Amino acid sequence: MCSVRVNIRNHYVNQYGLVIANKIRRLEDLMTKRARYVTSLNFLKRCRDHQLIPTCVKISTKKDIRGSAKILNQASKKLLRTVIQQKRFDLQIINNTIDNLSSELKTVLTTFDFNNCIETLNKREISKHNECKDKQIEKYQKLTIKSNAKHPCQRRNETQQPLTTDANNKQRTVYNLSKETLDEPTIRVLSKGLNFAITPQKIPYEEIICSVEDCLFKNNIGKEDLEAIRQDISSLLRRSSAPKLNLPKDEFKALYNLRNRPELTILRADKGNATVIMDTSEYNFKIQQLLSDVSTYKKVKIDPTTNTLKTTTDLIKKYSEKLNLDVNSTIPSCAKPPRLYGLPKIHKPNAPLRPIVSQIDSPTYKLAQHLAKILSPLRGHTRAHTKDSYQFVSEIKDLHLADNETMVSFDVQSLFTCLPIEDCISIVTRKLEDNNMPTEYAVLLKHCLTSGYLLWKEEFYMQVDGVAMGSPVSPVVADIFMEDFEEKALLTAPVNPRFYKRYVDDTFTILPSDKVTAFLNHLNSINPKIQFTMELEANNTLAFLDVLVIRNPDNTIGHTVYRKNTHTNRYLNGESHHHPSQLATVGKSLFQRARGICDRKHLAAELQHVEQVLQDNKLRVPRLRHSDRVKPATVERVPAVLPYVRGVTDKVGYILKRASIKTYFKPLKKIGQFLPSVKCHIPLQDAGVYKLDCECGLSYIGQTKRSIKTRVKEHIADVKHRRIGKSAVCEHVQDRPRHYIRFDRPQILAKEHRFLPRMIREAIEIKKHPNFNREDGWVLPSAWDPIINKIKSKPKYTTARLQDTVSSFCRHLECSSTYRSRNFWKDLDSPSSATRH
Numbered sequence: 152m153c154s155v156r157v158n159i160r161n162h163y164v165n166q167y168g169l170v171i172a173n174k175i176r177r178l179e180d181l182m183t184k185r186a187r188y189v190t191s192l193n194f195l196k197r198c199r200d201h202q203l204i205p206t207c208v209k210i211s212t213k214k215d216i217r218g219s220a221k222i223l224n225q226a227s228k229k230l231l232r233t234v235i236q237q238k239r240f241d242l243q244i245i246n247n248t249i250d251n252l253s254s255e256l257k258t259v260l261t262t263f264d265f266n267n268c269i270e271t272l273n274k275r276e277i278s279k280h281n282e283c284k285d286k287q288i289e290k291y292q293k294l295t296i297k298s299n300a301k302h303p304c305q306r307r308n309e310t311q312q313p314l315t316t317d318a319n320n321k322q323r324t325v326y327n328l329s330k331e332t333l334d335e336p337t338i339r340v341l342s343k344g345l346n347f348a349i350t351p352q353k354i355p356y357e358e359i360i361c362s363v364e365d366c367l368f369k370n371n372i373g374k375e376d377l378e379a380i381r382q383d384i385s386s387l388l389r390r391s392s393a394p395k396l397n398l399p400k401d402e403f404k405a406l407y408n409l410r411n412r413p414e415l416t417i418l419r420a421d422k423g424n425a426t427v428i429m430d431t432s433e434y435n436f437k438i439q440q441l442l443s444d445v446s447t448y449k450k451v452k453i454d455p456t457t458n459t460l461k462t463t464t465d466l467i468k469k470y471s472e473k474l475n476l477d478v479n480s481t482i483p484s485c486a487k488p489p490r491l492y493g494l495p496k497i498h499k500p501n502a503p504l505r506p507i508v509s510q511i512d513s514p515t516y517k518l519a520q521h522l523a524k525i526l527s528p529l530r531g532h533t534r535a536h537t538k539d540s541y542q543f544v545s546e547i548k549d550l551h552l553a554d555n556e557t558m559v560s561f562d563v564q565s566l567f568t569c570l571p572i573e574d575c576i577s578i579v580t581r582k583l584e585d586n587n588m589p590t591e592y593a594v595l596l597k598h599c600l601t602s603g604y605l606l607w608k609e610e611f612y613m614q615v616d617g618v619a620m621g622s623p624v625s626p627v628v629a630d631i632f633m634e635d636f637e638e639k640a641l642l643t644a645p646v647n648p649r650f651y652k653r654y655v656d657d658t659f660t661i662l663p664s665d666k667v668t669a670f671l672n673h674l675n676s677i678n679p680k681i682q683f684t685m686e687l688e689a690n691n692t693l694a695f696l697d698v699l700v701i702r703n704p705d706n707t708i709g710h711t712v713y714r715k716n717t718h719t720n721r722y723l724n725g726e727s728h729h730h731p732s733q734l735a736t737v738g739k740s741l742f743q744r745a746r747g748i749c750d751r752k753h754l755a756a757e758l759q760h761v762e763q764v765l766q767d768n769k770l771r772v773p774r775l776r777h778s779d780r781v782k783p784a785t786v787e788r789v790p791a792v793l794p795y796v797r798g799v800t801d802k803v804g805y806i807l808k809r810a811s812i813k814t815y816f817k818p819l820k821k822i823g824q825f826l827p828s829v830k831c832h833i834p835l836q837d838a839g840v841y842k843l844d845c846e847c848g849l850s851y852i853g854q855t856k857r858s859i860k861t862r863v864k865e866h867i868a869d870v871k872h873r874r875i876g877k878s879a880v881c882e883h884v885q886d887r888p889r890h891y892i893r894f895d896r897p898q899i900l901a902k903e904h905r906f907l908p909r910m911i912r913e914a915i916e917i918k919k920h921p922n923f924n925r926e927d928g929w930v931l932p933s934a935w936d937p938i939i940n941k942i943k944s945k946p947k948y949t950t951a952r953l954q955d956t957v958s959s960f961c962r963h964l965e966c967s968s969t970y971r972s973r974n975f976w977k978d979l980d981s982p983s984s985a986t987r988h
């Protein structure tokens with residue numbers, strides 16, 4: 152080869168002279184260089200795409216500084232990108248030079264010689280290219296192996312078995328019961344769970360200012376400190392920008408599409424934390440089927456809310472002195488009817504729904520909460536009572552079973568709907584007397600338990616039987632009733648069980664094997680409404696709460712964590728936009744449960760399981776800390792509750808910490824809140840801050856502790872009766888022909904039932920929107936001005952004329968008929984008119 156090369160070169164030297172021969176040699180060098188550069192560039196690009204750092208750009212320190220690895224890794228990645236850029240640039244220059252040289256040679260050499268020359272050089276370039284490529288592939292493989300060894304878990308998810316783990320997870324956590332086939336991004340996003348928080352795309356300045364001001368107001372802080380804190384937070388907010396979205400674009404898009412599909416209902420399963428997709432028509436049909444049970448529900452024509460609220464208010468006022476009730480905190484200012492929804496039991500055939508009633512903001516909700524607190528100490532004093540699974544474990548661990556004994560669990564069938572209310576009330580009254588407590592509580596309790604009703608699709612149903620579903624006091628009453636029941640049952644039982652523990656409606660019992668049926672029959676004979684089912688030990692095990700009790704071969708008792716086979720092992724996803732401490736709680740509580748429930752034999756396996764589960768949920772294994780660490784003494788301050796925005800509100804928390812104020816963070820928007828709710832939506836039935844637009848571009852901002860709907864109706868009445876002195880809205884439209892208030896489109900700016908945050912929010916919104924309010928409301932400190940200027944909105948002038956709307960009706964009252972006014976109320980009441988906005 153070498154001699155051939157020399158011969159060729161000699162040929163060119165002889166034929167064309169030394170200068171030209173050298174030029175040919177230079178071309179050859181450039182072409183081999185090009186081969187090297189192309190392969191090297193491919194290698195670097197491949198590294199970049201697979202998040203690998205090649206040795207040539209790897210930055211490291213000799214000292215191991217905490218957190219340095221991440222910084223250096225980022226720097227190395229950046230360097231890699233720069234090197235790639237540089238290589239591309241160099242390659243461009245080489246290409247240009249090659250082009251120039253070859254066109255120059257073409258003019259000098261004969262066509263035969265030129266073609267011959269180029270062909271030879273091309274062959275050389277290709278062989279060089281292949282040689283380099285092999286080297287680079289080898290290098291890349293070595294790099295992958297090294298990286299895998301370093302981060303076993305991270306790599307494994309990405310490269311080795313992405314399909315198996317991911318595919319299994321999705322199958323277990325997302326159940327599509329609808330007729331639709333869902334695409335891959337949709338399933339992927341739903342598999343993250345409905346409690347997955349999405350990164351906010353805008354910083355919620357208004358909410359942050361409200362929370363900070365609310366908290367500063369409630370704490371007694373010096374004037375100078377106050378100003379310093381506000382200035383610091385304000386300048387921090389001005390500098391901040393929203394964090395990066397924690398969902399891939401296709402998943403975010405899928406979520407948006409899902410939100411606009413009313414024919415699909417997305418909800419969680421009854422148990423096991425799975426996500427279920429149902430056809431809305433089928434969901435509605437199943438709820439309607441539940442409601443058609445006349446022994447439990449009775450349809451009524453009128454909304455019982457006003458009546459129930461009145462009775463509740465009267466009762467509270469009547470007993471407020473005697474029972475020392477705080478009237479303001481027990482009577483809701485903005486009552487909503489209890490709303491029914493259902494959760495599918497996916498592991499039963501045909502997935503029936505479990506009915507759930509949301510009592511939040513219902514007329515009796517706050518009173519029931521108060522009663523639950525009062526009545527709670529009346530229970531839990533019997534031998535059979537067990538507080539939780541930890542107490543249960545400590546009680547069983549030293550037991551020995553006899554050969555003729557068996558473990559059995561008795562369970563009341565649908566306890567809440569079967570509870571006899573009269574019996575419950577008399578038991579509670581007796582207990583109140585025994586404890587020297589006022590028996591008037593029983594009257595209030597009776598009202599809470601019997602005023603069960605619910606709303607479903609604009610129709611109201613009274614609950615005929617059982618205690619009010621979803622009421623916070625119902626579980627306490629059920630527990631008190633069961634305590635009384637079991638006392639009677641155990642006294643008269645044909646056989647006294649050696650061991651008997653109960654948690655609400657579930658029991659764990661040890662009985663002689665031949666007496667089990669007799670005991671069950673005895674339990675079922677006491678009250679015809681309270682009927683039990685039983686479960687015997689199987690394979691020497693029996694589950695109670697989340698404990699699996701195991702009969703060891705030597706008749707001692709073992710115990711470990713019990714998970715139903717419907718359990719998905721899905722917890723809060725580690726990528727969710729929650730505060731890191733909230734993410735860490737998942738791991739901590741799982742480890743705590745493992746240590747509290749497992750015996751020595753089963754602990755290792757359970758800990759390993761928890762570690763795997765955390766990894767599958769992309770959560771970190773929590774670091775062990777010394778729990779007996781002494782915390783520094785702090786001044787008692789009202790804590791702040793801030794929406795969590797990474798890199799923004801956590802820093803606000805640090806600023807507040809300087810004034811010894813603790814901060815709690817709540818996630819801003821979860822996937823479940825992003826999708827339409829399964830609970831019935833009642834438009835404008837909330838306390839908060841609202842905006843009424845005028846067609847001239849200005850608006851009126853108002854706030855109310857009652858429902859916004861009520862307040863808007865009052866505004867309309869003010870305009871109707873021309874109460875200029877009372878109403879700024881009336882003054883604005885009075886005698887101005889082109890001004891129409893859009894009463895048909897009140898906008899909710901914020902739902903807020905607390906007084907101070909609502910006032911602050913109103914003041915912010917007044918500064919934000921061009922308005923015709925007569926007053927500015929709450930005086931906002933000037934430190935926030937730069938932030939509010941940043942979010943200020945411009946007046947929107949609309950030219951579209953309205954035909955026959957509420958505004959025209961309100962404005963030109965003289966010509967409006969009663970028929971139209973009645974229609975308007977109906978329109979405002981129906982959910983469809985308001986949900987559009």
Ligand SMILES: [Zn+2]
Pocket residue numbers: 845846847848849883890891
């Ligand atoms: Zn106007």
